[in-house]
Amino acid sequence: MKKYPLILDCDPGVDDVFAILLAHVTPEIDLKAICSVSGNVDILKTTYNARLIAGLLDAPCIVAEGASRPLLREPPPLGTVHGRDGLGGYAHEFGEDRLHTLSALKALDVYRKILLESEEPVYIAAVGPLTNLAILFLAYPELKSKIAAVSIMGGGIRRGNITPYSEFNFHKDPEAADIVMKSGVKLLLCGLDVTLRATLTEKEINTMKAYQSEFSEFSMKILSSYTSKDTAIHDPCAILALTEPEKFVYEDQYVEIDTREGITRGMSYVDSRKSQEKKPNCRVFYDMDQGFFRKSILDALKPEV
Template sequence: MTHVGRSIPVIIDCDTGVDDALALLFAVRHPGLDVRAVTCVAGNTDVDGVVRNTLTVLEQAGAPEIPVARGAGRPLIEPARSARHVHGEDGMGDIGLPAPRRAPVDVDAVTLLRREILASPRPVTLIPTAPLTNIALLLRSHPEVTRNIERIVFMGGAVACGNATPVAEFNIWHDPEAAAILLTAGVPLTMYGLDVFQQVVVDGTDVRRLRASADPGTRLAGELLAHRPAAPDITPDPEAGGIGDAGAVCAVVDPAGITTSLLPVEVSLAPGPTRGQTIVDRRLRHGESELHTGTSERPLVDVALDVDVARFVKLYLTTVEGA
């Protein structure tokens, strides 16, 4: 199952993870995407668990032999802090998946990222759905890669509320310094944050249909959605499940499905309750701070502020079930 023609060359950097797995299942089954590599980083679980989970998902999806590489085992400064309370002890909902037969490539994630980006005949879209440690190391070690990066669409951050803290989303909170480096990448950035991440929910009827499928990849999508129930303020349906990180991949395939605004964004690096917050400036004019201290240049990011839920749910289901 290879993608040809004008498919979009993409590389996914992930911490698989239930919703990273949903993203991978979608990416390898969409005919408009050419998944050139997958790189792994510590986040939802330890990095060796992420590698194992990633290889297992690709096998279950019937994906081609996509190179998978092990990356950073901890953030740039902070210790590693997993999210096993959300994703289970194995990072995949403890649903009893078999060990993978595939193996990672014999180079590290940064080396694989550099190789695949520079080798691509067309500019690559990077889709990080994890803490941004690998991406920061790549940008600092090999800044020449930016000449062949079309865009970076990252799942991370929040305009309104966080989940790791009241103001910080997990991926950014896990490695704020890496996120700050990403913002200086010098390539177009799209932030697919919690504001849209939490909205895209598959209802219980569809989840049950996926779980009953004879296709292993489709069935896995159903099992994962069942493990990741939607927030009760989004839907009262107890069997509904959010696609999470997969929405960022949907946004690459169908960018018109999200409403974005080009806004200044910075990451709070100070110790304390705001560490890891993505500060998104939605003001129409400068305030007293800029007037008294001078306006500082801040990176501009296409921030997703709204999403067409029905459109993305249909896109996700059609793709995962249609392979």
């Protein structure tokens, strides 16, 4: 069995919960660390939520706090999709005794330590703004060679969600996205083109109810708030694209990021003109087996017998 030593970079966020869950339960993945970043909510809340989910799952990994703001810009207003606390208003249901220990090291130092000490290349799944990765590449460019691939939830070649052209994570920190896209590291991009198919139906929700576990009940609560605003559970796609790429439709392309202010801020696009042919820098995922996605979420939530 191929093993994937993995650092998960996230901004929890309801859909991040399911990315953390999949990274924790997938046998092929060795989850080394969860690094928070400001995104769906501010850094204090995303870090708290990362600690809470890691604690509820009893995940044997590092949890570290990352960047509190975009690289160069004032952060745009926070969204409301995930609720004020990032978890649909349900983070308060658990006491601080359920929180995973927070590392004394910041995310940049955790990245450096894991990459330097690993005997094999490390995978990164980045499902929030790409600020932490951009800082890593700027501070320690020599460590790029220690990265096997970065699987990203972000962007959208055919559409956006914050503007008609721009997806939330890339819109939040377009300069960071631009640095990562130009990094030369192997990149997998699960943008809105594929993640909008990452949905659950009433059938899956009813199955969750039947599980009657603490985590499945918590999952149903946070989903009930979230899916009233966004039906797609985007972030787990970046985990599944690593371990089950055959379940996806993808194309190797050259992706660029628009860093200008305005309606195209953070836009990810492919220049397909023959006269501008460039070597692909990214594997772009466009479709997936929807039944596989739904089964993966249910299997991850299913209590151990």
